[in-house]
Amino acid sequence: MSANHEQQKQEYWKKNIALIRNLLIIWAVVSYLAAIILAKPFSDIQFFGVPLSFWFAQQGSILVFVVLIFYYAKRMDRLDQMITGKAEVSSTKPGKGVSS
């Protein structure tokens, strides 16, 4: 295995970890912060017919979870494509398929 591929793998893993970290921060903010830790203060803020923290606890956080997973799948698809693109660059066709 070439050193170039080793480097690509490292880069791929680093980007993957950074993406996971960012998405997990959002995951924690909508569930633990908005619906539990800040539940009392957020109860005074009205979100249409219900208090904001109640909405996060029983509806909003679940919707955010769905978005997080699809966003991850989409971003990882792009990362995969980027790597194949780069592999082509290093072997045959320079400049094609590189996007970031």
Next chain:
Amino acid sequence: MSVEALTLILVILTFGIYIYIGWWAKARDTASFYVAGKEIPAVANGAAIAADWMSAASFISMAGLIAFMGYDGTVYLMGWTGGYVLLALLLAPYLRKFGRYTVPDFIGDRYYSNSARAVAAIATIFISLTYVAGQMRGVGIVFSRYLQVDIAVGVIIGMAIVAFFAVLGGMKGITWTQVVQYFVLILAYLIPAIAIAFQLTGNPIPQLALTFSDIAQRLSQLQVDLGLKEYIAPFQSLSAVNVFAVTLALMVGTAGLPHVIVRFYTVKNVRSARWSAGWALVFIALLYTTAPAIGVFAKYNLIESLNAKPIEEARQIEWVSKWESTGLLKLEDKNGDGNLSFTGDKNTNEVTIDRDIIVLATPEVAKLAPFIIALVAAGGLAAALSTASGLLLAMSSAVSHDLYYRVFRPNASEAQRLKVGRLMIFLAVLLAGYFGIKPPGFVGEVVAFAFGLAAASLFPAILLGIFDKRMNREGAISGILTGLLFTGIMILLMRSPQIFGTSAPVIKDFLGISAQGIGVVGMLLNFIVSFVVSRATEAPPQEIQDMVEDIRTPEIFDTVDSNTGGVRHSH
């Protein structure tokens, strides 16, 4: 036509479909028996995961639990959905890349140890068994109400059906049955919810009806007037620390459930594993965002239709008398004034409702058509049976694949392994049936324990196996044992009245955390012990570190490497 006759027809019809699929997708080799030949499309896998995982607890108990817990019911809503984020981001893609048959397969290979494999297999059996008991109880409840048979008879009918399609079809049969079961259960859940939402608020979409109307405020006020807890205020039923711990335990537990993880082995590649996690949560969220709406609507309807009503008049309502006869609804005129009254005090409250009947009774309370009531029964059965079959397969593969084949008889032939797999499913069905007839607690609660055990034993071992290259055999085994023992013992001590029949729990809670959330402490102990022990002992062998490297990089690199003449890892 009567509700009972309609129910019978719908149940026979749907069961006929399940059995046909079980026969159609008959497994002929171990790969299709354990992982459906790794050819399930991502969307179908998503629906199968949703049905596999949304159990009798989600369908029958959850809205009821939320209706009684109010805001704090969020522990189930966020807890049981948030885990999919962990699963999708942290486990599913890597386990798919590893690509074997079971969770103990991963633990055993990653930690180069048959003891680790055996411990993981035993944890799998333990978790699945705790969980399946609740499913069989769910089946019994549905049958006893709608077919007017004994709970035990209902459980036995359920056992026979599950045994047929699971033993014959294996994972392949179960997967396609679950896809159909998902659509049965979600229709059964959504149709009455839509009807009631429209009735109560004029908005047919339950999720929007809850947020954009004043129904939640009205219920909250109604409860306060009766001396009950405020519905939409946090921490009325559980302390903040408990809400935190239980939510986390259910999230991590969801991510560590062996019968759910196994579903990610059944898709074609890593990419499909990522997408099917997303689809699974979409399908699950359809039910999980409807449940809090049902909780509010059902509670409001129940209080409105029973409070201050003369008890004799209440007994003439058909659904009241039928549920009263099952013992799940109790009306007592404690103050002798002839009228029913809801109060917050156990000694004066005159209407006792078992939480498990909220969803099943809701269509009747709202006076919906008999067809819908029958549909809900069929949906409840679909939810319970699909989860039961997934769990039975997880248990049987832990015994037949991980213990029998990988540990004791590595040279067993394909036919022998299939035979043992089928025999084990059959035995697991008998065991599950026994627990269904003699249930150790109410559905939602028992299931929560399975999550605690999964959170404390399997999740840390899998996570560290992927993200910590230095994690070794010694660390993982001691971590799993610590987490499993701590959580198991704590639950036994906290639930001693239900389990050993003591008059009071041996201990009430641990640092304010109740039995349902204790898995979080077990998980932390597991992480700490794993880390300390692994650093004090030798690093894993180079080939294991290479394997971890390989799991982290998706198939894309394999083709890249072969295109450019690189050497592909084999393990």
